[in-house]
Amino acid sequence: MQVFDFEKDIDMKKLDKTNTRTEIQAPLSSKGRFWRNLYRDRQLYLFMLIPFAYIIIFAYVPMYGLQIAFKSFKPKLGIWGSPWVGFDQFVKFFKSYQFSRVVPNTLILSFYAIIAAFPIPIVYALMLNSLTNDRFKKVTSNITNLPHFISVVVTVGILTQVFNPRTGLYGSIVMSLTGAYPSDPFKSAENFRHFYVWSGVWQNFGWDSIIYTAALAAVSPEQHEAAQIDGASRFQRVLHVDLPAILPTIVIMMILRCGKVMSVGFEKVWLLQNSLNLNASEVISTYIYKMGIASTGTTDYSYSTAIGFFNSAINLVLISLVNWVSKKVGETSLW
Amino acid sequence: MEKSIVKFKKHVKHSPGDKVYYAISYIIVILLLLVVVYPLIFIVSASLSSASAVSTGRVFLWPVEFSTLSYEAVFAYKDVFIGYKNSIIYTLAGTLINIIVTMSCAYPLSRKTFQGRKFFMKIFSFTMIFSGGMIPSYLNISRLGMIDSIWAMLLPGAMSVYNMIIARTFIQNSIPTELLEAAQIDGCSDTAYFFKVVLPLSTAVISVIGLYYAVGHWNSYFSAFLYLHSKDKFPLQIFLREVLVQNQFDASMIFEDAENVVQRQGLQELIKYSMIVVSTLPLLILYPFVQKFLKKGVMIGSIKG
Numbered sequence: 001m002q003v004f005d006f007e008k009d010i011d012m013k014k015l016d017k018t019n020t021r022t023e024i025q026a027p028l029s030s031k032g033r034f035w036r037n038l039y040r041d042r043q044l045y046l047f048m049l050i051p052f053a054y055i056i057i058f059a060y061v062p063m064y065g066l067q068i069a070f071k072s073f074k075p076k077l078g079i080w081g082s083p084w085v086g087f088d089q090f091v092k093f094f095k096s097y098q099f100s101r102v103v104p105n106t107l108i109l110s111f112y113a114i115i116a117a118f119p120i121p122i123v124y125a126l127m128l129n130s131l132t133n134d135r136f137k138k139v140t141s142n143i144t145n146l147p148h149f150i151s152v153v154v155t156v157g158i159l160t161q162v163f164n165p166r167t168g169l170y171g172s173i174v175m176s177l178t179g180a181y182p183s184d185p186f187k188s189a190e191n192f193r194h195f196y197v198w199s200g201v202w203q204n205f206g207w208d209s210i211i212y213t214a215a216l217a218a219v220s221p222e223q224h225e226a227a228q229i230d231g232a233s234r235f236q237r238v239l240h241v242d243l244p245a246i247l248p249t250i251v252i253m254m255i256l257r258c259g260k261v262m263s264v265g266f267e268k269v270w271l272l273q274n275s276l277n278l279n280a281s282e283v284i285s286t287y288i289y290k291m292g293i294a295s296t297g298t299t300d301y302s303y304s305t306a307i308g309f310f311n312s313a314i315n316l317v318l319i320s321l322v323n324w325v326s327k328k329v330g331e332t333s334l335w
Numbered sequence: 336m337e338k339s340i341v342k343f344k345k346h347v348k349h350s351p352g353d354k355v356y357y358a359i360s361y362i363i364v365i366l367l368l369l370v371v372v373y374p375l376i377f378i379v380s381a382s383l384s385s386a387s388a389v390s391t392g393r394v395f396l397w398p399v400e401f402s403t404l405s406y407e408a409v410f411a412y413k414d415v416f417i418g419y420k421n422s423i424i425y426t427l428a429g430t431l432i433n434i435i436v437t438m439s440c441a442y443p444l445s446r447k448t449f450q451g452r453k454f455f456m457k458i459f460s461f462t463m464i465f466s467g468g469m470i471p472s473y474l475n476i477s478r479l480g481m482i483d484s485i486w487a488m489l490l491p492g493a494m495s496v497y498n499m500i501i502a503r504t505f506i507q508n509s510i511p512t513e514l515l516e517a518a519q520i521d522g523c524s525d526t527a528y529f530f531k532v533v534l535p536l537s538t539a540v541i542s543v544i545g546l547y548y549a550v551g552h553w554n555s556y557f558s559a560f561l562y563l564h565s566k567d568k569f570p571l572q573i574f575l576r577e578v579l580v581q582n583q584f585d586a587s588m589i590f591e592d593a594e595n596v597v598q599r600q601g602l603q604e605l606i607k608y609s610m611i612v613v614s615t616l617p618l619l620i621l622y623p624f625v626q627k628f629l630k631k632g633v634m635i636g637s638i639k640g
Contacts, residue, residue, distance in 0.1 A: 037450035043525035044443035048455060051440030051494060055459055058491050062467025062475045079474075124367060127360045140364060142626055144371050149618055149629075151554030153572045157579035157611050161381070162374050167604045169377060172392030202370065210633045234349075235356045259464065266469070267557050271580050285469065292470040293561070301470055308468030316465050 069306035082302075089306035098287060106283040109269075110261045113197045118257060120205045122250060125212035126238050141213065144206025156271040159199050160186060186272070189280035195272055196281075211253065215246040255326050259319025262311050284311050382406070382608035386601030389608070405609035408602060415613065418571035425488045425570055426552040433548040434541060436494040441502035442529050447512070459496045469561075476562055487562035488570070492551075498544040501635050505540035506533060543632040546625055553617070571614055579607050 038045075064079070069089055071082040093099055124144075131137055147155070163170040165184045174182040185191045219242060227237050266285040273281040284307060292304030349357065376396065381389050385400035393399050409415055443449050444456060467475070472491070481487040510533060518528050534541075556572035563569060582603070 034450070037448075041443075041446075041448075041450050041525070044446060044449050046526075047439045047443045047529070051436050051499075052455070052458075054436060054490075054493050055462060055496075057479075058472075058475070058493070059462040059466065062471035063465070064467075065471030065474055066467050068471070068474075124364070127364055131357070131360060131364065140368055142623075143368060145626060145630070146622060147371060149550050149554075149622065150615060151556070151572055151575075153554075153556055153575045153579060154611050154615055157575065157607060158374050158378055160579065161604075161607055161611070162377060164604075167390050167392050169392075169395070172395070175392060202374075205367070206371065207633075210630055214634050233356065234353045271576065288469050293473060301474065305468065305470045308470055312465055312468055319464050 066305060066309050068302050069309040071302055073302040073305075075301075085302075089303050090310060092303060093307050093310065098282070101279070102282050102284050102287045105280060106262060106264050106285075109193055109196060109264050109280075109283060112193055113200060113264075114257055114261070116197050117201050117204065117208070118254070120201055121208035122212055122246070124205055125209040125216060125246070126242055128209070129213060129216040129242065130234055130238055141206065141209070145210070146206070147203040148207035150203065152267045152271060155199055155203055156268060159195060159272075163195075187274060187276040189277045192272060192277040192280045196268060199268070208253075212246050212249060215249045216242055219245045251326055255319070255322045258322045259315060261318055262315045284308075378608055378611050382605070382612050384605075386605045389605050390601035404602070405605040406613075408606045409609045409613050412606070414566070414569075414574045414577075415571070415610070417567060418569055418574040421568060422553055422571040425485075426549050428485075429489050429492070429552040430545055430548045432489055432493050433495075433498075434545055437499045437502055437544060438534070438537070438541065440494060440499050441506060442533055444499075445503045445506035445510075445533075446515075446525075447507075459499065463496050473561060482562055483564045483568065484562075485568065488558055491558060492555075495548070495551075498547055501632060502537070502540050502544055505635050506537060510536050539628075539631070540635065543628050543635070546628055547632060550618070575610060575614055578610055 068079055068082060070084055070086060071079075072085045072088075073079070073082045077083075128137055128141060150158075160168075162168050163185050165171040165174075165182045170185065171181055174180075186195070223241050223245075224237055227241055232240065262284070264283045264285060266289065269281055269283050269286055270289070273286060288304045288308050288311075291300050291307070293299065377394070380396060380398045381394045382405050383398035383401055383403070384394050385402045386404060388394055388399035440459070444452055444459075446452070466472075476482060476487055476491060481490070514532060515528060518532060523531070554572065556570070556576060559568075559570050559573050560576075563573070
């Protein structure tokens with residue numbers, strides 16, 4: 001910290017010599033320093049102008065708009081002019097039958113995704129890392145990373161084609177085994193969750209493993225050699241050398257993941273949703289969309305904003321909580 | 336010393352326990368590999384098969400009754416070209432905007448003495464964990480008059496804070512501060528330093544985040560779905576959704592001579608496969624060349640700074 005100040009002071013002196021006309025000569029009060037630095041960094045502020053305007057217009061103005069969650073929004077009256085209604089919109093949501101459907105659906109989908117998708121990249125990274133053939137490792141990781149870059153629409157397209165009950169692989173296999181076509185797997189609420197979660201695993205397990213692979217590359221070979229001399233088998237070395245080495249990374253990734261428990265993305269759910277699997281596939285984000293944008297004539301902006309606000313508030317609390325816990329326990333944290 | 340260790344490692348034979356471990360590991364990894372690759376091969380093979388082979392489910396691994404009919408159908412389908420053209424425009428223009436905004440944000444924030452650095456970082460980072468949500472954003476865009484305009488595709492996502500932090504970390508860690516000091520002594524302004532030193536030394540990170548942005552633009556359908564209404568502005572992903580998910584493709588539009596229903600139905604299925612291939616082709620062609628860069632981003636991003 002002291003070095004930091006020292007550097008600043010040097011800058012001050014330089015400025016004093018060059019800009020004697022505009023700048024105050026008095027000893028460095030904190031106010032004077034502020035204006036001086038403001039002048040010194042003027043070009044840097046110019047760089048910040050567009051990004052700052054961007055974040056205000058496209059991130060903070062919508063946050064300002066969140067107040068309509070506590071209002072009865074009328075487009076004619078505008079955001080500020082609409083009358084306050086307090087927590088009415090929230091109460092309406094908590095009391096509606098949709099609440100007991102969309103909140104559990106969101107949570108189940110999210111936890112299922114965490115349980116299925118979180119350990120697989122770790123196990124995969126540990127296994128791949130322990131293999132001996134470098135060429136094989138490289139080719140394998142390149143191929144398994146690929147699906148991450150396929151769009152959601154195409155992923156769902158591939159899924160529906162492969163599991164098509166008539167023309168797809170699934171249909172043909174069941175047909176050749178039992179002699180009859182199966183029923184459409186996409187039209188059942190039970191299957192929706194499996195499709196959602198496992199297509200996500202298919203897309204991302206390779207990509208998600210990169211961060212662990214990178215952490216594993218930093219493990220010093222000496223540790224392995226020492227363990228080998230002590231007679232540890234390869235599997236024991238995975239458990240007692242590799243795994244502890246990537247534990248901090250695992251904790252960080254877990255924090256990041258937990259903060260997103262309530263934010264089930266809209267895109268894939270929307271693509272997989274149909275009228276027959278609504279019981280499992282109606283989640284908070286799709287419900288917001290239907291209430292706020294899709295329903296023609298009866299769009300309820302305030303109500304849907306309130307649901308969204310409820311959702312992101314819980315997210316914020318969750319990520320802060322998990323961060324706090326991990327700071328206490330594991331001494332690793334996001335901020 | 337080091338040599339002897341290497342020798343020792345090479346000559347050691349795996350114990351029976353290790354052999355079992357390796358065998359199991361290889362099998363599992365190969366299985367995972369197949370799970371990833373097989374659907375992709377199936378899609379390509381099906382797209383190259385005949386309509387009847389696809390509709391009766393006879394394609395398992397390789398093309399059955401090889402035919403390019405489905406590709407002819409795709410290229411006769413006008414919407415694909417509209418979508419392709421729009422997607423290319425959005426991807427190129429969007430990525431350019433992204434890079435300009437991201438770098439001009441990352442540069443001042445990478446300067447340790449920049450006054451207000453912490454304040455700006457907080458303002459930007461906060462948006463990563465909290466946002467106005469779908470409806471206020473939608474109202475905002477519509478108040479700005481960007482509904483059904485190309486700007487709705489380019490501006491709302493003009494910068495990703497995550498990518499900005501990657502760029503900032505990169506500049507901070509890979510460009511020595513001595514360079515800045517030397518430049519300042521020579522009377523180099525902050526702007527000149529950015530263009531003459533920072534940008535040329537940041538080509539690696541620019542290509543990484545540029546690729547992320549480009550893939551994001553190419554693949555995105557949500558903002559188009561939300562903000563665009565007219566067909567001539569739709570990106571490829573929206574047309575893909577119509578054909579793949581909503582089955583809104585009428586084979587008779589293209590092949591009037593496909594008289595009988597079965598054949599038409601077969602075509603309707605067939606064109607899905609070729610559309611998947613055609614829309615993913617740019618990615619598949621570029622991937623081998625750029626995958627190194629794509630991976631690099633994860634490494635830079637994982638360093639907290």
